[in-house]
Amino acid sequence: DTGVSQNPRHKITKRGQNVTFRCDPISEHNRLYWYRQTLGQGPEFLTYFQNEAQLEKSRLLSDRFSAERPKGSFSTLEIQRTEQGDSAMYLCASSLDGAGGYEQYFGPGTRLTVT
Amino acid sequence: AQSVTQPDIHITVSEGASLELRCNYSYGATPYLFWYVQSPGQGLQLLLKYFSGDTLVQGIKGFEAEFKRSQSSFNLRKPSVHWSDAAEYFCAVGPGYSSASKIIFGSGTRLSIRP
Numbered sequence: 656d657t658g659v660s661q662n663p664r665h666k667i668t669k670r671g672q673n674v675t676f677r678c679d680p681i682s683e684h685n686r687l688y689w690y691r692q693t694l695g696q697g698p699e700f701l702t703y704f705q706n707e708a709q710l711e712k713s714r715l716l717s718d719r720f721s722a723e724r725p726k727g728s729f730s731t732l733e734i735q736r737t738e739q740g741d742s743a744m745y746l747c748a749s750s751l752d753g754a755g756g757y758e759q760y761f762g763p764g765t766r767l768t769v770t
Numbered sequence: 771a772q773s774v775t776q777p778d779i780h781i782t783v784s785e786g787a788s789l790e791l792r793c794n795y796s797y798g799a800t801p802y803l804f805w806y807v808q809s810p811g812q813g814l815q816l817l818l819k820y821f822s823g824d825t826l827v828q829g830i831k832g833f834e835a836e837f838k839r840s841q842s843s844f845n846l847r848k849p850s851v852h853w854s855d856a857a858e859y860f861c862a863v864g865p866g867y868s869s870a871s872k873i874i875f876g877s878g879t880r881l882s883i884r885p
Contacts, residue, residue, distance in 0.1 A: 688871075688873075696877055698860075711871050713872075763811075
């Protein structure tokens with residue numbers, strides 16, 4: 656396993672359309688995180704899963720956003736009725752419970768542009 | 771409230787010169803502290819982390835950081851920078867207990883290298 660992968664790497668969509676992103680974590684990692692990064696800012700936490708359970712959601716995650724992690728493996732992040740303000744880099748990370756201090760490994764991100 | 775401050779938005783240093791990037795955090799409990807680096811088009815890569823023990827931690831690529839609890843700081847240093855170190859650097863803090871979840875990132879410091 657070479658790390659966290661995300662697809663697509665780039666997505667251009669028109670305002671009002673729905674988009675879905677996929678994240679494949681490092682295979683043995685039980686925790687999976689989604690962050691959003693806008694230009695000139697650090698990543699901001701959106702939500703995270705422990706196995707298939709979604710344990711925390713940020714207030715940034717409006718009702719247009721939904722994330723799933725069926726079977727505790729890959730995860731999808733869907734944005735409905737996209738708005739121009741949704742344009743950002745969406746980052747996925749994974750980690751493994753244990754003595755390592757929950758070090759998070761990040762994927763390359765999906766860059767969303769809403770026109 | 772939990773927060774991370776990186777007071778320098780952009781720093782330029784000459785190749786071969788020493789580097790120090792500043793980071794201050796606000797956290798109610800014992801934190802986990804991280805430095806990540808992000809190159810253009812790349813995902814976030816962990817440079818180093820502090821959980822406990824020796825307050826001077828060594829990381830990859832010749833970087834080190836020192837945790838100073840009295841100053842709530844975790845500054846990143848490198849004795850001699852290389853042109854390949856040009857990137858965005860993020861300081862981050864996470865909860866220092868077993869049910870770790872999100873990481874809070876600073877807004878980043880962009881490092882440019884002068885030939």
